[in-house]
Amino acid sequence: MSVKADLIQRLSSLPTVPVMANRLVHLLNDPDARPGEISRVIQYDSALTANILKAANSSFLGFTQPVTSLDEATVRLGTNWVFQIAVSSLIYSNLRQPAAGYGMSADETWRHSMAVAVMAEALRDLLHLTSIGTVFTAALLHDIGKIPMGEFVADAFPALQELVDEGNASFEEAEQAILEVDHAEIGALIARQWRFPEAIVDCIRWHHYPEKAPVITPAIDLVHVADAICLLEGLGIGRDDLHYRLCESSIERLRLNQDTTEKAVSQTMAALDAINAAFINAPAVRVGR
Ligand SMILES: [Fe+2]
Numbered sequence: 001m002s003v004k005a006d007l008i009q010r011l012s013s014l015p016t017v018p019v020m021a022n023r024l025v026h027l028l029n030d031p032d033a034r035p036g037e038i039s040r041v042i043q044y045d046s047a048l049t050a051n052i053l054k055a056a057n058s059s060f061l062g063f064t065q066p067v068t069s070l071d072e073a074t075v076r077l078g079t080n081w082v083f084q085i086a087v088s089s090l091i092y093s094n095l096r097q098p099a100a101g102y103g104m105s106a107d108e109t110w111r112h113s114m115a116v117a118v119m120a121e122a123l124r125d126l127l128h129l130t131s132i133g134t135v136f137t138a139a140l141l142h143d144i145g146k147i148p149m150g151e152f153v154a155d156a157f158p159a160l161q162e163l164v165d166e167g168n169a170s171f172e173e174a175e176q177a178i179l180e181v182d183h184a185e186i187g188a189l190i191a192r193q194w195r196f197p198e199a200i201v202d203c204i205r206w207h208h209y210p211e212k213a214p215v216i217t218p219a220i221d222l223v224h225v226a227d228a229i230c231l232l233e234g235l236g237i238g239r240d241d242l243h244y245r246l247c248e249s250s251i252e253r254l255r256l257n258q259d260t261t262e263k264a265v266s267q268t269m270a271a272l273d274a275i276n277a278a279f280i281n282a283p284a285v286r287v288g289r
Pocket residue numbers: 142143183184207208
């Protein structure tokens with residue numbers, strides 16, 4: 001059996017993503033959704049609400065008065081941030097997994113995924129592309145294919161490395177040449193299996209090759225460029241990332257300059273501190289009703 005056929009067979013036994021993650025993503029993309037609908041969905045999940053309160057009460061935000069209800073937290077953080085923390089919390093256990101062959105521990109996989117998601121969102125806002133609602137989730141999931149691919153990459157690593165070093169191939173080209181599939185392709189299949197919108201599936205599928213996408217969207221370019229900037233900033237470097245190929249035309253299409261890139265980097269660093277606090281640092285505050 002080919003690696004691709006074996007992987008596809010295994011995908012059906014992967015843990016599913018919580019239904020609520022899907023619901024929130026579709027809600028964010030629904031132009032007819034009413035304001036406040038995201039909070040109304042979240043309020044029924046107490047663990048999720050606790051994480052959002054932790055973020056709202058994190059010392060990084062500098063507020064002295066604690067918030068104790070989801071409504072107060074939404075006012076403090078804004079709907080977008082509430083959405084990001086909710087979706088990250090829901091996908092946390094699916095995503096915080098080692099990608100063995102890529103040399104990434106569970107922590108590194110998570111750190112890189114969060115960093116690319118926050119970076120893509122920062123770039124989106126700075127470039128005034130705010131109508132794209134999918135970019136955070138797409139960026140969060142962009143390397144999800146590395147998790148099931150990891151053991152196959154580990155077995156084939158010497159051959160992959162040789163092709164990269166001597167054949168001047170990118171790591172993804174080597175994956176395709178030797179394993180007949182790459183992590184972007186597997187990631188897209190996973191996102192489709194989890195019933196995420198096709199706009200998200202496309203970002204994952206083409207995150208290394210925006211030029212090959214049947215339709216090149218700003219969201220695909222954003223995920224690709226955010227991934228590249230995070231690698232330059234040392235936010236999650238796997239063995240494959242040393243051979244990253246930046247698509248220069250993505251930068252041209254986005255009209256991204258040095259100044260905007262620097263702003264996105266500093267915003268990302270600050271936001272990551274606060275978001276990580278939702279998962280690690282701050283104690284949960286009891287939910288008020
Ligand atoms: Fe990737």
